[in-house]
Amino acid sequence: MQNILDQVYEQAVQYTRFGKVADYIPALSLCDGSQLGLAMATKDGQIFSVGQAEQRFTVQSISKVLSLAYVLTVSGEDEVFARVGKEPTGDPFNSIIRLETSARRKPFNPFINAGAIVVSGLMPGATPNERIERFCHFLADLVGQDNIVIDATVYQSEKATAARNRAIAWFLKELQLIDGEVEDTLDVYFRQCAVLFSAVDLAKFGLMLALDGWDPCQKRQILIPRQARIIKSLMTTCGMYDGSGEFAVEVGIPAKSGVGGGIMATVRDRMGLGVYGPALDERGNSTAGLEALRRLSNALDLRVL
Amino acid sequence: MQNILDQVYEQAVQYTRFGKVADYIPALSLCDGSQLGLAMATKDGQIFSVGQAEQRFTVQSISKVLSLAYVLTVSGEDEVFARVGKEPTGDPFNSIIRLETSARRKPFNPFINAGAIVVSGLMPGATPNERIERFCHFLADLVGQDNIVIDATVYQSEKATAARNRAIAWFLKELQLIDGEVEDTLDVYFRQCAVLFSAVDLAKFGLMLALDGWDPCQKRQILIPRQARIIKSLMTTCGMYDGSGEFAVEVGIPAKSGVGGGIMATVRDRMGLGVYGPALDERGNSTAGLEALRRLSNALDLRVL
């Protein structure tokens, strides 16, 4: 297995040169675009990795999966999906329009910004600090870290330049989909995006989803299987931005990417996968990461579709 | 003339019972819906009035005309209309959608909330306080009051319940149509909506527009004629919310209404008209005010279309 991973790395790392690191905030533009890290956490408890698999980076949109999983554990399916849908949408991730024209009057799913902000609004706790602390505690248990670090520079940058997300959040307030203070909810959201994870951490989280909510390290059921399936279904239909359809064809497994360069993927009953490759294609997905997952899917017959 | 005004009042005041005072904020719901005030300022400098024509009330959306006139005097047409269009729209006044889908990426016109907030953002001054003070000074000169009063309760109420306007303003920030602080711009906007005017004040303002920008009291040209025409054109096409088309047919003169119960109208080269009638129809226009203007238009052949 390590052998396969090494071979895939050798070939996929060539693709870093076809992408560019995100530059919409200064902190992200400092990443080294030539890096690639791959990690695999298998059902039997083994971790394989290659390249910069221990390098930490901000999870960005992958946090939408992390927060959804967390909020499902504390609020349950009904409360969450009373405020956000489960259906894919062809709109861009940061669209506001559908909130106004859709008969449903709620975001289409938790993986567009509007839906993710609603989910962040459901995190329990008296203050933003308390909410994010509890969330980080949940994450730390899952990936076996002592504590989760949030990149303060990235968090502050995002917070300072988030006019569109503020517009979305206030519209959600108008629709009564956020209960507390709008700025508090946004604060939690910006912080969760700046959570630092490594490819290995992502692989561990992916394994928990692959096992329908069972965490083999803590030896406990984190999510009920139906919750894990909801998450994986959403990852399949809307995990890779505008490239979700193409990814399903090319790789064929549930995955979620972030503009920090991460991709988390999950293969039912077999493994979780984590990728770090900050050079992105024009859709915001890691170029080398896509290539690595494509090759792994072929080499290990991971495809489920 | 006074005779005609009296007769029109007698008949129109019956229509107060077909409307309801605005109740989306508590301060407005306390108005006496049975009231009606009519005022007319004629070219020769006379003021005629009947009913509660001296009663002050918050101008609300009529402030969109006042602020546009003011900003045109300080910034000029080019600067204003670089950020907001001049074309009517079939959308509701508080719609956000068109900002996202329209190729123009600016609000359709200054009489929908998005456009009015952009205009408020152009008021000069270092602080919200200074901006609103200068604006009120402009208004005071025009209507011959010593000072303009802002209803603090209404202002605070609006400010506290304005999620949708905040969403709009942040979206405008994202589109770089607001330069300063979003919350400062909103603060100016909420205050201008709470400016207290009487029907007589509205009539005076309308007369200035009727005279293509000439103020017969101050004996000076406030707006250049083209600016006055722009304002009157916009009043014709989008002054009466969703009822603009119907109003053009029934009354046929430029007018602008507000949910405080006011209507300001203007008849080229003849007169300005002011109405106060807080009982509103379902579109937000004063029921008795509409009837009064319809009767006045017929009695005095005011129709221009």
Next chain:
Amino acid sequence: MQNILDQVYEQAVQYTRFGKVADYIPALSLCDGSQLGLAMATKDGQIFSVGQAEQRFTVQSISKVLSLAYVLTVSGEDEVFARVGKEPTGDPFNSIIRLETSARRKPFNPFINAGAIVVSGLMPGATPNERIERFCHFLADLVGQDNIVIDATVYQSEKATAARNRAIAWFLKELQLIDGEVEDTLDVYFRQCAVLFSAVDLAKFGLMLALDGWDPCQKRQILIPRQARIIKSLMTTCGMYDGSGEFAVEVGIPAKSGVGGGIMATVRDRMGLGVYGPALDERGNSTAGLEALRRLSNALDLRVL
């Protein structure tokens, strides 16, 4: 008056060089872009004209006014406006989207294609031939011609290249806003667009509207005043395509243009105006025609706003 018209012509004809004749169908591209014709029909029955004022051309979108006037005479306001709105829209003239998203489920007004097709569907008659014949009879009486000619080449060209209008018409059928055969309704619509009128004809029609429906030639009331006002209101808010707002500022009278180069305008209680100038600006309005109307409005103080 003739003098003023001559002077205006001399200056406006220079503007033909700033436009281009329509070329979306071959028949229109053969027009001579350097031509300009102006006609004025005054309340006292006089006709003034200059340039190619007798030259016939296809009325195109001006037919939307002609057909609306006609259908109002045979069906009345209620029947017409049960199927089409009276409100302006910021959408392009050939948009289909609002039929799907608007809660009203009917076209915004009769001057966008969707609305005009609905109006054509209300023309009485057993066959398309009979419907268009009756309509032409109505027009002939109004402009004092023996018969109305339809440009067969233009009609056939439009009919052959009208995929978008067919899409609109079938959507109207789905919404049950067209009763008869879709293709029959479209046939009537394409023919009415190819009606040949001169600037003088347009001026006569405009005069009838200016006189609130009274035709001084036939000495009879064609439209009831309220119907004439509806038409003039719609001309004011949506008569000049995307340039309606600008036209209201610059000229300030109700008008309707067509891509054949025509503009019909109307000044309450004073006159009707007709223009022929096939060189168009990018919005589809005659460049020289706009300039001529702007100058006439200033010279004769026609502005009503």
Next chain:
Amino acid sequence: MQNILDQVYEQAVQYTRFGKVADYIPALSLCDGSQLGLAMATKDGQIFSVGQAEQRFTVQSISKVLSLAYVLTVSGEDEVFARVGKEPTGDPFNSIIRLETSARRKPFNPFINAGAIVVSGLMPGATPNERIERFCHFLADLVGQDNIVIDATVYQSEKATAARNRAIAWFLKELQLIDGEVEDTLDVYFRQCAVLFSAVDLAKFGLMLALDGWDPCQKRQILIPRQARIIKSLMTTCGMYDGSGEFAVEVGIPAKSGVGGGIMATVRDRMGLGVYGPALDERGNSTAGLEALRRLSNALDLRVL
């Protein structure tokens, strides 16, 4: 296996009473809503079935999968996806709006009506007759029938009441996404929807997809694996109308339903499944069919997500 299928049938057939047969055309409303047929075609060539599994019914929207598979074999991926996207959409299946507002100017995917009509327009042949004959020949080979029957009554009914589909098709013509005659393309589309298949036929087709394009009966590769994956990806993201997200959670395999009561599903490397159950839920999916697939997925651990 037969045993499991029988048990599932016994329980799922109870759910027929929670649905209603389609009634938008008379021919469909005559179906017996209490029927249920289940069929399974396994990798080793066996067919299992229970209930009305041999009963033929119109495939309706399932034809969108059949035609896409066929056109991919004759035109290839590039030609097809130059005219239609691969991404899911949150819009209703019969929406027209996105063609106008989307920057892509092509239907989001081949499983909404607009996309399916584009695909039908790519079937080779000089006439509609020839096109549908070749398509039926392709289907007959696949399911091992001598010939494919088209339900003439259903076809004629659909053809007579298809205003919205005609609107969509003309809009596609405008966008140059249909090359031939619009009515010819629609004729092919209406006929393909009226193809008669049984649950067994669907299961055989589903098996071919499960085997990545290999047909074990004809012993030949029908689709290249990538084409089969595209189809299965699309089935996963948009196969079950507005219920696609929910189906992915509950059942977790690629599937496509039709309002004739059919569902075709496919389990990678294992089997194809066919369902007939004309009693539908409010989304247009067979109530008993959904229940049967849910139980089969659990009993046989079919879930891939």
